[in-house]
Amino acid sequence: MAPQSTISPSASGAPWLRAQFRLWARSDGERLIFVARSAFAAFLALWLAFRLGLDSPATAMTTTFILALPSSGMVLEKAFYRLLGTVVGCGAALLLIALFPQQAPVLLAGLAAWVGLCTAGAAMHRNQQSYSFVLAGYTACMIAVPALEHPAGVFASAVTRATEVGLGVIVAAVVHDVLFPRPHSRNVQRTVQARYESFLAFCRQVLEHRLPPQEAELTHLRFAADIAALESGRAAAFFETGHARGHSRQLHAFNGAFMTALTTFYTLHRLLHRADPDSPVPALVAPLRTMLADALASGRLEELPAALATPVADARAALAALDAGRATTIDVETAIELAERFAAQLAAFSAIYRGLAQAGRQQVSEPRAYAPKTPPGIVAASGVRAALALVAAATLWYWLAWGQLAIALVMTTVFCALASSSPRPTVMVKQVMTGFLVAAPLTFAIEFLLVIRASGFPMLVLAALPLFALALWLMTDPKRAGIGIGMAMFSSQFIAPVNQMHYDPMAVANGMLGQTIGVLLALVIFTVLLPEHTMGNREHVRAALWREALGAYRARLRGDGAALRHRFDNRVRDLLSQLNAAAGPTPPLETRVVVREGLTLLELGHAVIELRTLNAASLDPAVRDSLAAALRRVAAYLSVRRSGAPVPSASAAPCAAAVAALLDAGRAIRAALPAAPPDQATRMQVALADLHAIYTSLLDQGERHAP
């Protein structure tokens, strides 16, 4: 764990020592501060709960452990959403008990439905919003299940729960925000800078042909994950002090501009990649490419659109002089169109980046929020799974009349709901289970050897601190975080004494057994019930990608289509980032195939949306009809591919029909082009480029399915 020093020990004493200290402070020191801060928050919450005479001080302490996250922005965000989820969950529990008092089967069915709905809602959201949904589900379960026998006490237990959680939330938020805070906004700033630089480097490498296509695809996948990560970072930094609200909008704009530039660049890259090396296309486009690469290297992107005019004119003149065939002309015209578009988008992207980097306020017009998308099959599966888990545990508990299983029922519901938003739920539940098993004997020993002899609060702190510190230290290690969380959650519930303390080893052992059985049941349910329906499952993501592409044709078009384009782009990239999260650091070949398909569909969908907007504007009637026909054919092909497995023979005919319709539309536009007024002519040029993009991406898809 000792950081490697780059400074030789022979360098004079004090500076060397200082450098060593700084290295330590940045790695292990930061973890130690985290442990100290979180432990302080936990014991402060416990002390306050005792002092105020609350009914179950353990809940307040457990809350501070759940909120122990590395940066203050993340803590504040999670605190806010935890409070929200708890209040909603308490309300739901009160309503359910009021509707079905002392009717256990009906009440449990109602609870299962509520938990299922909440978990499904959680799957549709990201990060802490998703957590809020999960919490609303299982808080209701936590309150309603113990109240089955005594419905009159439900209001008091709901108030207790909300109060304890509220206290824990306030303490954790204050301590993590004030005591040696680690601001998240600095992190976000660093991410933005790294992303800008890596994007420029990536584009340059691709333009200079220094990156093999597989690498480029993986980079696209990683960029999709980066976009989602920046969005969650932005959401966390939003809660921090001094975080100007305009900054948030700028970050939205940054992400948006990045996505647009990335899509155009992918299309351009595919075009250059597909071009036949023997044709005159590469030679004609070469000056444009060098120009772009040079601008990317120097970082002076704002002047790029203006500077590109000369090589564009040269290329057009060379093309006219060459009098090449139709295919070459289309390729070169499309490449020029795309290069100009890319240059304009790069300039916009760079301007937003400069605004962010200089922390200057700049007016960003109409930022749009990130729109996540989860495949509906997975949403439904996580809801059904959580509901069935509750029903299964309730069956065991209620009809076996085994009292201890009430806590098991709650734990099963909690972990089925919590783990369903993770790409590898069994791994997560297994880690928590390990944490439980490690913590059980330690907790038992500490409770009945040390805490029992403790007199007063300081002694209690001394007795419990080592175990909590160990759990918190494990939480700072990304590989063992789940174990640490499990340990902290488990031990904090048993060690914290209630106000009128009574030591009952049997009750504690029963409680421990019940909790462990609950987590075990959650693990069994995840392995048995719909084990393939997890976040980022390849087949589900693939189907959802095709559905999104079809949505680009079917969704309603408003105004200039910017909203639709943004939504489509966001959702496709969100699906890709789920794929990335599930695939891990080295995606297998099958994942890469889905990524390639997704990127092609992204290109196709954008072209479809643009053609629809162009068609909505005034165009020549003949052109409009042929474009509409081509779009219909493309949509027919997409809906064939979307429904069911890709059978080559079934999709070949619609694909051929779509290609023929695209060629027809191209001919119609070229026939109308010479007579068109100038503003229509530019629009037609754009339409031609889009038709070409759809055509080539269809050919790409076709190739892979040719028998």
Next chain:
Amino acid sequence: MPRELSVLGVLIPTILPVFLASLLLQGALDWVLSHAGVYRRLWHPALARLSLLVCIFGGLTAWLYR
């Protein structure tokens, strides 16, 4: 000022709505201060924000329980 408010028969300590109100006030003040760029000039912005919240909450309670 009563110590507890009765909302639909449920007794709620008056402190609770006061606390929520001070959170709202604090949010508004926060918005103004971060727009004015005050937080960037401070050593510990989070502490300043917390202290402001304490001042607002304390002021409101002192005014209520005069």
